[in-house]
Amino acid sequence: MRKTSTPGLRMKTRQAVTEALAETALELFDTTGFDQVTVADIVAAAGISQRSFFRYFSNKEEVVFGDRIPSAEEVRDELLRHLDENPTWEALRNTFRAAAVQMDDDRGHWQRATRVICQTPGLRARYLEKHLAWSDALVPEIAHRLDQDTPSAELKAQTMINAALGCFDVALMHWSDGTQSLSLADLVDDVFDFVHFPHA
Template identity: 40%
Template sequence: MSSMGDAQPGLWTRSRQRVYAEITAVAMELFLTNGFEQTTIDEIVVAAGISRRSFFRYFGTKEDVVLGHFIADGAVIRDQLEQRPDGEGPWTALRGAIFALDEGADDERLLAVSRMMYQTPSLRARSIEKHLHWYDDLVPEVQRRLGGQADSALQARAIVGCIITCLDIAGEAWSVDDGVEPLRNYFDAALDAIRRPLETPAGPSAAPDA
């Protein structure tokens, strides 16, 4: 039987998560309606019925309201990656793990948030910074799938870096095209561009690789 002392941390955590979600929902509606840069923290706290001090208990910056989940997404993708069949290579396994993260997403809202992010320099820069945390989550499992040798660490980091870059580029193209095709189509096209064997230019002007 749980004691009262055991129950309190769980209740506190749930309360904090609820408040975090409520502030996020209020702020995102303001961002999508009025624009990210046009919306101030003062407007957010008034709409959410909290103080500025309370806002900064949950978010370090205004950008974190939009992108706070990015770091946690790395751990979710890692868990999905570890569940992929051992017979899958790292590229296929990573692709499957990332698509699992997107299941059930509201594409219309995701598109609106993506447009906002790619059109706002501070959000774009912050998203790249947060994606860097994914290396710690994903590289160990990718390295294991490469055989686990010490010299595979660099290769594993390169693969994860390519995946992150392809996801970023695909998201931007998807946003610019107003989501005319599924996001995964853009992601696959970006991956194919990297994984396709490099073609050697023909003719006497073609210089050999250094």
């Protein structure tokens, strides 16, 4: 009995420590600036050793990104869940709204992480790399649905996906300042309403 329960308990403990350490670091990044905060500053605030920090994170960037930002495959799978029953633009809206709902569930963490990313050029560049990976994964799925027999299908797909990513980013930036009463999911809906793709 003990052998079967121990791994689960260890996993829960590790996850709790990882999350607590990340929140401590993000608070420092948010108030002081990512580049100004060192690992030594983080471990001092958390009351642990640097050796312990590196058991959970390989570097400061991993504290901000970790494994919380969806992979390209996860975003593609979410899109595929919506494509069969919705017009293409609505499927994209629903895809990013699903991500927004998850972020609303951990509002404080994501607002702080977003502010840190936006204020740090190196982190912003890494975030945009993830956008490019998402786009690469989504373009074939959207192009398959749009004018399959014309050379413009991929161009239209890229336009729609980049517009969707832009809408999500606009909503995210406004939400992250902490002054919005709306949820991120509602902001995503509002911003997507500003853009229309006829016959898509």
